[in-house]
Amino acid sequence: MARSLRSISFPHPVVGVGDDVAGTLNCNAPELDFGVDNTTLSIDGLEVTDPTIAVLIQQREAAFTIRVTCGATYYRETFHTHDAQLQHVLPSAKLVGEVKLQVRVCTMRRIDDYRPAGLHPDYEGRSFTVQAGDVLAVGDDFTVHAVKQFDPLATDIPSIMRIVRGSHLKGPFKVNFFLDQIVIALSHEDHARYGLACHIAPGVIHASIVLPVLCEAIWLVQRGAKEDDMLAEAQWFRRLKDMLETRGIDESGSSLDAAQKLLDAPLTRAFADTLKGREED
Amino acid sequence: MPRIYVLREDALKELENRVLIGEGITRYLQPGPFEFAPGQLLEFPHEPAHDAPSLTMGDSRRERASTDFENALKIYEWLGPLTETEARDPRLWAWLAHAPFADYTRSRWPIPTDAKKTRESIRDHWFVYHEGRASLRRHSIARLWWAVHLTRTPWENDDALSPLRNEDPYTYTRLLLGNQEVFFHTLEREFGSNRRILIAMLEVIYRLRSRRKPTPLVKWLAKEVNLACRYRELDLLPIGELIEFMESLAALEVENSGGI
Numbered sequence: 001m002a003r004s005l006r007s008i009s010f011p012h013p014v015v016g017v018g019d020d021v022a023g024t025l026n027c028n029a030p031e032l033d034f035g036v037d038n039t040t041l042s043i044d045g046l047e048v049t050d051p052t053i054a055v056l057i058q059q060r061e062a063a064f065t066i067r068v069t070c071g072a073t074y075y076r077e078t079f080h081t082h083d084a085q086l087q088h089v090l091p092s093a094k095l096v097g098e099v100k101l102q103v104r105v106c107t108m109r110r111i112d113d114y115r116p117a118g119l120h121p122d123y124e125g126r127s128f129t130v131q132a133g134d135v136l137a138v139g140d141d142f143t144v145h146a147v148k149q150f151d152p153l154a155t156d157i158p159s160i161m162r163i164v165r166g167s168h169l170k171g172p173f174k175v176n177f178f179l180d181q182i183v184i185a186l187s188h189e190d191h192a193r194y195g196l197a198c199h200i201a202p203g204v205i206h207a208s209i210v211l212p213v214l215c216e217a218i219w220l221v222q223r224g225a226k227e228d229d230m231l232a233e234a235q236w237f238r239r240l241k242d243m244l245e246t247r248g249i250d251e252s253g254s255s256l257d258a259a260q261k262l263l264d265a266p267l268t269r270a271f272a273d274t275l276k277g278r279e280e281d
Numbered sequence: 282m283p284r285i286y287v288l289r290e291d292a293l294k295e296l297e298n299r300v301l302i303g304e305g306i307t308r309y310l311q312p313g314p315f316e317f318a319p320g321q322l323l324e325f326p327h328e329p330a331h332d333a334p335s336l337t338m339g340d341s342r343r344e345r346a347s348t349d350f351e352n353a354l355k356i357y358e359w360l361g362p363l364t365e366t367e368a369r370d371p372r373l374w375a376w377l378a379h380a381p382f383a384d385y386t387r388s389r390w391p392i393p394t395d396a397k398k399t400r401e402s403i404r405d406h407w408f409v410y411h412e413g414r415a416s417l418r419r420h421s422i423a424r425l426w427w428a429v430h431l432t433r434t435p436w437e438n439d440d441a442l443s444p445l446r447n448e449d450p451y452t453y454t455r456l457l458l459g460n461q462e463v464f465f466h467t468l469e470r471e472f473g474s475n476r477r478i479l480i481a482m483l484e485v486i487y488r489l490r491s492r493r494k495p496t497p498l499v500k501w502l503a504k505e506v507n508l509a510c511r512y513r514e515l516d517l518l519p520i521g522e523l524i525e526f527m528e529s530l531a532a533l534e535v536e537n538s539g540g541i
Contacts, residue, residue: 008511008512009511009512010511010512011512012512014512065514065517067514067516069471069474070474071412071413071414071471071474072369072412072413072414073365073366073368073369074365074414074417074427074431074468074473074474075365075474076471076472076474076475076516077475077516078514078516078517080517091364092366093364093365093366093367094365096365096366096369096412097412098412104514106513106514106517108517131513132517132518132522133513133514133515133516133517133518134512134513135512135513135514176326178324178326179326180366232323233289233290233323
């Protein structure tokens, strides 16, 4: 994560710009956790040393703001918090290539007679009117490169598959292998139960949905992509190939064996989830 | 069944390199689509309902620009909504400009005769050649799709914009593509990536349309809003206040230009 500072002129004194106001706006480097569908932005250690501004934040008259900009996808949004940390989930599709993150403190409403404690003596006797949204403190700017890299060591099956609600009301689930992730579309009826089932018995989901789909995906990898279809450049295809190689799983062997190894004994976990509580009785 | 394709990475690189070193330029001057071998293409996962639309072309520069809105709707309807990641794929846009819309691209963005300008023009309008937003804004087809994507029924993507809801889903697309300066000055700058700021600016241009010409107004507003974004998070303002703020900036433009 690269940090940078920009020199900007402000119409009022701002912490972090020259010596107009003593103090700093500090934070730890933000983290972007790129998932298949969503990316989690996390930043902590937010702190402004000027006591006047710190009180304004406590009173919710100002806030820490994080502006996230991705030029490649015409995306720019500002998130704010009154706490020392912020976590926000945003769609991964909005972030490609260079992502800029700018940390500031901004006012949430107009403030008359604004006079920060650390104001330079040259401003003696002066106060300012600041408008809603005005920057009071400038922190670091950060740049992250949004390469949704896959760590094959993590054998992260969810990174190559996603389960969505399909357009059909009832009936068997459908699978699309021709996207960057394998998309499993459940019927409306099944999808309505999926959320709860996923929470109370994830092993059952692995055994009943993920295992058969993974078997077929491994079979496609074993067969090799035809030159004229999208599989050759689909991200899941390359990732799955990496996973098999990294785990030392023989590509030419049984796809069912390979899938069970990658999913770490899904049947055993499905039994454990299903019989939870009953065996203890 | 009609299909949409993308160029394979190596085919795209080869095509770009040929332009860069000045080879194969004459092909861009000849009519008709480029032909690609099956091995140079991949199938795009979205299947269109019908063949590629026929885009309207004009003779004069003004006529050509005036067809943008109509053509943008055709392109968006044909390609459909894509994720931003898909709509950023240079392999897709290169195929579209070189194959189904090659004649449109030639007609809309005539290739200059000067050698250096020729290469730049091809790079700009036939390829999405770098990561920044400018390359999407310049590409002959990507610019049309993105113009609709960024402005169509914005109140459906952001509740804060619901006060602007109206019966015409393309109110702001029409404004964005109705004037080349509006398109350039909004989408060229970083603030144009913020849907709320972009729509607020288009709304102000719409409200003042009977009193102010869009070109000088958008130039002024874009400069002032760009400056304001450096010291103010305009994104934090409710849409009404944001529009009021921009209207106050527009009033300064009137004063500055000696108007009423």
